Amino acid sequence: MTGIHAGRVAVVTGAGRGLGRAHALALAAEGARVVVNDLGAGPAGQGASADPARLVAEEIRARGGEAVAHGGDIATDEGARSLVATALETYGRLDALVNNAGFLRDRMLVNLGEDDWDAVVRVHLKGHFLPLRHAAAHWRARAKAGGVPEARVVNTTSGAGLLGSVGQANYAAAKAGVVALTLVAAAELARYGVQVNAVAPAARTRMTERVFAEAMAAPEDGGFDAMAPANVSPLVVWLASADATGVTGRVFEAEAGRITVMEGWHPGPTADKGDRWTPGEAGKAVRELLAGARTEGPVYGAEEPGQGL
Numbered sequence: 001m002t003g004i005h006a007g008r009v010a011v012v013t014g015a016g017r018g019l020g021r022a023h024a025l026a027l028a029a030e031g032a033r034v035v036v037n038d039l040g041a042g043p044a045g046q047g048a049s050a051d052p053a054r055l056v057a058e059e060i061r062a063r064g065g066e067a068v069a070h071g072g073d074i075a076t077d078e079g080a081r082s083l084v085a086t087a088l089e090t091y092g093r094l095d096a097l098v099n100n101a102g103f104l105r106d107r108m109l110v111n112l113g114e115d116d117w118d119a120v121v122r123v124h125l126k127g128h129f130l131p132l133r134h135a136a137a138h139w140r141a142r143a144k145a146g147g148v149p150e151a152r153v154v155n156t157t158s159g160a161g162l163l164g165s166v167g168q169a170n171y172a173a174a175k176a177g178v179v180a181l182t183l184v185a186a187a188e189l190a191r192y193g194v195q196v197n198a199v200a201p202a203a204r205t206r207m208t209e210r211v212f213a214e215a216m217a218a219p220e221d222g223g224f225d226a227m228a229p230a231n232v233s234p235l236v237v238w239l240a241s242a243d244a245t246g247v248t249g250r251v252f253e254a255e256a257g258r259i260t261v262m263e264g265w266h267p268g269p270t271a272d273k274g275d276r277w278t279p280g281e282a283g284k285a286v287r288e289l290l291a292g293a294r295t296e297g298p299v300y301g302a303e304e305p306g307q308g309l
Contacts (some may be wrong), residue, residue: 005032014037035070036067094138097152098236103119106168106171129181132153157199165264200253
């Protein structure tokens with residue numbers, strides 16, 4: 001097949017449904033041979049099934065592409081290791097890793113149990129780290145052997161991780177961690193020919209279609225489906241390609257037909273006393289600094305008892 005991924009091999013985690021499925025299909029359409037990973041868990045991480053990954057791999061092959069299914073748990077070292085090994089043993093190389101797997105267990109902070117915190121942070125943050133770690137080790141070995149790769153990693157963050165989201169402390173914290181991981185990995189792996197970026201998508205998936213049912217609904221008139229997962233995939237496919245040379249350590253928001261470069265923390269107004277502040281002086285300085293800040297802080301309102309998750 002021809003396309004910007006001709007001759008390349010891509011791994012996509014959480015590719016059995018939603019965004020991951022759309023990414024896998026789009027990568028294959030551009031010529032990539034794809035390892036389709038999905039544990040087949042439910043919307044809250046319950047259970048497992050080989051069917052979602054198998055069906056997407058079969059769909060790619062039915063369209064004339066090449067794909068293999070992988071049903072391992074990529075939030076375990078064994079699962080992540082076997083994911084990378086599957087690409088290498090099946091196709092002899094690995095060029096791109098798209099980290100996408102995840103699920104939700106939304107609760108207000110005071111109702112959020114330790115198990116729900118651990119499960120969500122595990123799949124989103126550890127589930128990014130481990131595949132990245134094993135893929136990076138492979139690419140480092142290639143680089144040290146004299147074959148510098150044109151390797152790409154596309155991580156999945158969220159508006160919740162960038163701006164916070166009520167009722168999603170576990171998810172938002174994990175997705176913020178994905179951004180930090182992206183920045184560190186981009187800096188550390190550049191010498192080995194690896195570029196690492198992150199995308200914050202807005203699309204209709206199992207994680208959004210129930211919580212934001214009205215906003216995520218497909219249009220009834222057959223017009224542009226702004227929330228279709230496939231709208232996000234072209235950016236992911238390009239970032240995962242050799243054409244994206246020079247773009248690394250960046251975070252992009254992708255929604256409908258819009259792509260936005262996200263610009264994170266940067267120094268704002270500063271006060272320097274040249275000596276230690278007293279608490280009163282520090283408070284007065286903070287008030288003055290905030291008055292000159294470019295952006296206003298968030299405004300929070302109290303909810304009625306019983307509201308929220």
